[in-house]
Amino acid sequence: QKEVEQDPGPLSVPEGAIVSLNCTYSNSAFQYFMWYRQYSRKGPELLMYTYSSGNKEDGRFTAQVDKSSKYISLFIRDSQPSDSATYLCAILPRAGSYQLTFGKGTKLSVIP
Amino acid sequence: DTAVSQTPKYLVTQMGNDKSIKCEQNLGHDTMYWYKQDSKKFLKIMFSYNNKELIINETVPNRFSPKSPDKAHLNLHINSLELGDSAVYFCASSPQAGGSGNTIYFGEGSWLTVV
Numbered sequence: 657q658k659e660v661e662q663d664p665g666p667l668s669v670p671e672g673a674i675v676s677l678n679c680t681y682s683n684s685a686f687q688y689f690m691w692y693r694q695y696s697r698k699g700p701e702l703l704m705y706t707y708s709s710g711n712k713e714d715g716r717f718t719a720q721v722d723k724s725s726k727y728i729s730l731f732i733r734d735s736q737p738s739d740s741a742t743y744l745c746a747i748l749p750r751a752g753s754y755q756l757t758f759g760k761g762t763k764l765s766v767i768p
Numbered sequence: 769d770t771a772v773s774q775t776p777k778y779l780v781t782q783m784g785n786d787k788s789i790k791c792e793q794n795l796g797h798d799t800m801y802w803y804k805q806d807s808k809k810f811l812k813i814m815f816s817y818n819n820k821e822l823i824i825n826e827t828v829p830n831r832f833s834p835k836s837p838d839k840a841h842l843n844l845h846i847n848s849l850e851l852g853d854s855a856v857y858f859c860a861s862s863p864q865a866g867g868s869g870n871t872i873y874f875g876e877g878s879w880l881t882v883v
Contacts, residue, residue, distance in 0.1 A: 664809070690871075699772075699858050699874030700811065742809060754799065754824050756872060758811040 659683065662745055662759030671768050675732040679745035679759045682726065688748035689721050691730045694761065695741045703743070704730060735766045771795050772875035774859045780881045781849055789844045789878045791859030799823075800842040801860040801872065802834060811858070817842055818864070849882045856880070 662679045669675055677691075688707055692700035704719035706712045706728075712719045718731040728745055745759040774791040781787050793800060801824075802814040815834045816824035822834070831847040842859060859875040 697877070699860075699876050701874065702871045705871065744811065754801075754816045754818070755813065757813075761809045761811070763809075 659757050660745060660747055660759040663762055664760050666763040666765060668765045668767060669735055671735060671737060671766055673735050673766070675730075675735050675739070675764060675766075677730040677732075677743050677745075677762050677764070679728045680726055681728070681747055683749070684723065684726060685749065686747045687750050689719070689728050690746040690748070690756075691717075691719055691728075692744045692746055692758075693741045694744060700744055735764075737766045737768050740765045772859055772861055772873050774857075774875040774878050776878060777876065778879045778881075780883060783849055783851060783882055785849050786845070786847045787849060787880070788846070789857055789859075789880075791842045791844070791875060793840055793859075793861040793873070795861055795863075795873065796840075797861040797873075798839055798864050799862045800836065800839070801862075802842065802844050803858040803860060803874075805856040805858060805877070807855070815842075815844075846880075849880075851882050854880055854882045 660681050691704040693703045694700040706719045706721050709721050709723045716733045720729040742761040742763045744761040747757050772793045799818045801816045803811050804814050805811045814828050817836045819839050820836045833845045836842045856877045856879050858877050860872050862872045
C-alpha cells in the first residue's frame with residue numbers, strides 16, 4: 657500500500673460549487689498534513705498546513721484531518737475559476753523529518 | 769525577487785548527453801531539495817541537503833549527482849541521459865527540516881525532455 661493515496665480526478669465543477677478533495681494515508685503515526693496547489697507549468701505552493709487532527713480554516717479553504725480514519729480533506733467553498741489547478745496532499749511523518757511524501761494530485765477545473 | 773530559482777526552465781537534449789540544472793535560493797534556508805515529477809504528475813523526493821550535507825538520497829541512479837557548493841545553491845548533474853529521465857525537476861528549500869510550521873518552497877521547475 658502506498659503511503660499516500662489520492663484520486664487523480666480530473667474533477668470538474670461549476671463556479672460557486674463546494675469542492676471536496678481527499679487523501680488517505682497508511683501510517684497512523686504521521687503528524688503533519690499539508691495541501692499544495694500547483695498551477696500549470698508552475699511549482700507547487702503551500703496552501704494549508706495542519707498538525708494532528710482537527711480542522712483549519714483560511715478564507716474559502718478548510719483543511720480537515722481525521723487521524724482515526726487516516727483521512728485528510730480539503731474543502732473549497734464558493735469555488736472560482738482561479739482555483740483551477742492540481743491539488744496535492746502531502747504528509748510529513750514527524751517534526752524534523754526531511755521526507756515530505758506527496759499524493760499524486762487531483763486536477764480541478766472550475767467552469768465559469 | 770524569486771525565492772527559489774532554477775535554470776534552465778526548459779531543456780531538450782539527446783540520449784547519452786550530460787546536463788546540469790542549477791538552483792539558488794535567496795531565503796536564507798538551511799535545507800534544499802530536488803524533487804522529480806513524472807508524466808503522471810507524481811512528485812517524489814530525490815535528494816535533500818542540509819547546510820551542504822547530504823541528508824536524503826532516495827533510490828536514484830548513480831547518473832544523478834547533486835552538488836551543493838554552499839547552502840544557497842544545489843545543482844543537479846545528470847550523466848548519460850536516458851529517455852526515462854524526461855520529467856520536470858523541482859528544486860525546493862525550507863528553513864530547516866520540515867515540520868513544526870516550517871514550509872517547503874518550490875522553484876518553478878525545469879522541464880527536461882530527452883530525445
